[in-house]
Amino acid sequence: MLSTSIGIDLGTASVLVYIRGKGIVMREPSVVAINSNEDNQVVAVGEEARRMIGRTPSNIRAIRPLRDGVISDYQYTEKMLKYFIQRAIGRRFLKPVIAVCVPSGVTDVEKKAVMDATYQAGAREVHIIEEPIAAAIGAGIDISKPVGSMVVDIGGGTCDIAVISLGGIVVSDSIKVAGDRFDEAIVRFMRKRYNLLIGERTAEDVKIAIGSAYSFDEKRTMDVRGRNLVSGLPVNQPVTSDDIRDAMQEPISAVVEAIHGVLERTPPELAADIYERGIIMTGGGSLLTGLDRLIQDNMGLDVFVAEDAISCVAIGTGRFVEHLNGDGHFQINH
Known part of the structure; x- marks a missing residue:
């Protein structure tokens, strides 16, 4: 063995x-699915459990x-x-x-x-x-050198921002605003604007399909299925990419502010390195259309999304x- x-x-x-x-x-x-009728026995894990979210009988709960x-x-x-x-x-x-x-x-x-x-x-x-x-190593940065590198890792639960040099973190911040908060913002927006109740899975699908952080000329539209809170019936509601960008404005601004805050606390020599090398983005949240461009415009620095951002x-x-x-x-x- x-x-x-x-x-x-x-x-x-x-x-x-x-x-x-x-x-x-x-x-x-x-995700883990558990059966409350059988001492909270685990019935499914991973993708199989995720497919059960919002679709289970009362005795089975899909939890994260x-x-x-x-x-x-x-x-x-x-x-x-x-x-x-x-x-x-x-x-x-x-x-x-x-x-x-x-x-x-x-x-x-x-x-x-x-x-x-x-x-x-x-x-x-x-x-x-x-x-x-881990994100810096996975993105191919040699963290052992005495050179400043800035990494922004946006996952599901947290956005981690760090300036790394000589194998260690010099300045960092971790905020609990990331992919999940983008989804929650879309759920709230649909309820408020259209009286439409949707689940987090649907919100995530909408975010991936037409979500963006930056205003582009091309406007995209998508039909979103959910339950109308007034009639109580299932309905189809067309939404635009502008709607979804408005919905995510608050969490996106929080991410941009956190990056700005870390840059403000970065020692001058390392700040000069970052100005030269730019910011590397990793994590699933960094794939949100236009987020790299928005950060670039706000910081005045080059921003690059790592090659295999989700796996970094x-x-x-x-x-x-x-x-x-x-x-x-x-x-x-x-």
């Missing part, structure tokens, strides 16, 4: 698993055990992790060495909860890595595991 090393991007919206030598082997939503980038339900986070680890490596291996990433702003208590859940899920050794560091944190966590030396320290071979 062999031991293996795993990197896990334990995200609010999805969990990605990276296995040493294989790359990303799993990408599943962070992580909220705003941290564990909100310890028991089900542990069960979800165990399920994903076993599915990824099978039972042929000894207990694996696991690196898990967390948002840069988490407390020691929250870090310990992630470590404990990972040990309970079957890890032999656990390393915690901060999300911006998982790839970085995996590379972290691959470069751990015998005493558990991270090293990059030049």
Whole structure:
């Protein structure tokens, strides 16, 4: 039997698993479905559980055990992790060495909860890595150099902004405004503007299809299905990309302000590096149409979306595991 090393991007919206030598082997939503009639027994995990959201009988609940980038339900986070680890490596291996990433702003208590859940899920050794560091490594930045790099990682629960130099975070901020808040803003907007009740899954579909952060000449329209709050009947409501941009104005502004705040606190030499190198964006939220252009206009800096933005944190966590030396320290071979 062999031991293996795993990197896990334990995200609010999805969990990605990276296995040493294989790359990303799993990408599943962070959702667990439980049956309250049978002592809250887990009936489905991941994509299968996500399909149940908003469509289950009263005894089955689809829950997300992580909220705003941290564990909100310890028991089900542990069960979800165990399920994903076993599915990824099978039972042929000894207990694996696991690196898990967390948002840069988490407390020691929250870090310990992630470590404990990972040990309970079957890890032999656990390393915690901060999300911006993992995102930078995954985006191909050499973090070991004495050069300032700025990373903005927008996930489902948190937006992590950090200036990195010499392998460490110099200035950072983590705000609980990201993809989920964009979805919630769309749900509120549809209720207020059109008296239409929609679920978060529908809101996410609308955001991906016609959502944008920047005003473009081309206006797109989409039919949104939901329940009319006045008649109580299902209806189809056409909405435009301008509507959805207005809906997301508040959370988008919060992200832009947080980036501005980190730049204001950046030491001058590193600020000069960032002016030269620009800002790298990672995470699923960075794929929102026009968000890079909006930040570019507001900051007066070049903004680049990383090549595989959604997978950057998982790839970085995996590379972290691959470069751990015998005493558990991270090293990059030049």
